[in-house]
Amino acid sequence: xxxxxxxxxxxxxxxxxxxxxxxxxxxxxxxxxxxxxxxxxxxxxxxxxxxxxxxxxxxxxxxxxxxxxxxxxxxxxxxxxxxxxxxxxxxxxxxxxxxxxxxxxxxxxxxxxxxxxxxxxxxxxxxxxxxxxxxxxxxxxxxxxxxxxxxxxxxxxxxxxxxxxxxxxxxxxxxxxxxxxxxxxxxxxxxxxxxxxxxxxxxxxxxxxxxxxxxxxxxxxxxxxxxxxxxxx
Numbered sequence: 001x002x003x004x005x006x007x008x009x010x011x012x013x014x015x016x017x018x019x020x021x022x023x024x025x026x027x028x029x030x031x032x033x034x035x036x037x038x039x040x041x042x043x044x045x046x047x048x049x050x051x052x053x054x055x056x057x058x059x060x061x062x063x064x065x066x067x068x069x070x071x072x073x074x075x076x077x078x079x080x081x082x083x084x085x086x087x088x089x090x091x092x093x094x095x096x097x098x099x100x101x102x103x104x105x106x107x108x109x110x111x112x113x114x115x116x117x118x119x120x121x122x123x124x125x126x127x128x129x130x131x132x133x134x135x136x137x138x139x140x141x142x143x144x145x146x147x148x149x150x151x152x153x154x155x156x157x158x159x160x161x162x163x164x165x166x167x168x169x170x171x172x173x174x175x176x177x178x179x180x181x182x183x184x185x186x187x188x189x190x191x192x193x194x195x196x197x198x199x200x201x202x203x204x205x206x207x208x209x210x211x212x213x214x215x216x217x218x219x220x221x222x223x224x225x226x227x228x229x230x231x232x233x
Contacts, residue, residue, distance in 0.1 A: 114197075126152075156179065
């Protein structure tokens with residue numbers, strides 16, 4: 001099977017190199033072909049080193065999260081599409097051969113490893129649908145989700161067949177909520193979104209929407225677009 005790892009850098013080439021070094025150390029994949037595509041959302045100096053075959057693509061104009069990954073999927077047409085954020089690091093063995101076997105045998109469409117933070121606590125990577133009611137429960141009443149509908153798009157493993165059925169990410173979202181939208185749409189089509197591995201990866205969170213007004217605006221705009229899509233369209 002053909003596997004494509006897709007990473008998009010927003011001036012984060014140093015983080016990308018740390019990710020690649022951790023992949024070299026911990027990723028196991030002996031039965032399948034792996035291609036790594038790094039998209040630079042704007043030109044950066046790079047001298048990336050990895051055991052994997054790397055293709056660097058540089059945008060002439062900046063594109064959103066979904067548009068960048070959709071473009072890679074269309075050009076590569078993989079059997080397994082893995083979307084990884086630059087601020088992820090592998091910290092223990094990640095056996096892709098085993099994961100792919102489970103994906104096929106259990107007819108899984110979308111899955112993710114467990115995401116932990118720098119203190120080894122499980123990150124907030126599995127969430128209930130981002131409806132206004134669920135958001136109020138989380139943000140105001142600080143209630144934990146009792147069920148999950150989607151994975152945050154830090155390390156998504158998606159079958160190529162499923163990604164095609166979903167027409168990829170909705171490119172109307174420039175950044176934020178594409179992951180929620182993808183997983184919720186998948187379940188509406190009867191596709192399976194669930195855990196199949198206990199492997200952990202580290203998320204060195206940037207939390208830009210909490211530090212930058214621009215990213216906060218993008219987050220709010222995406223929420224409004226998502227609510228319009230699920231309640232009005």
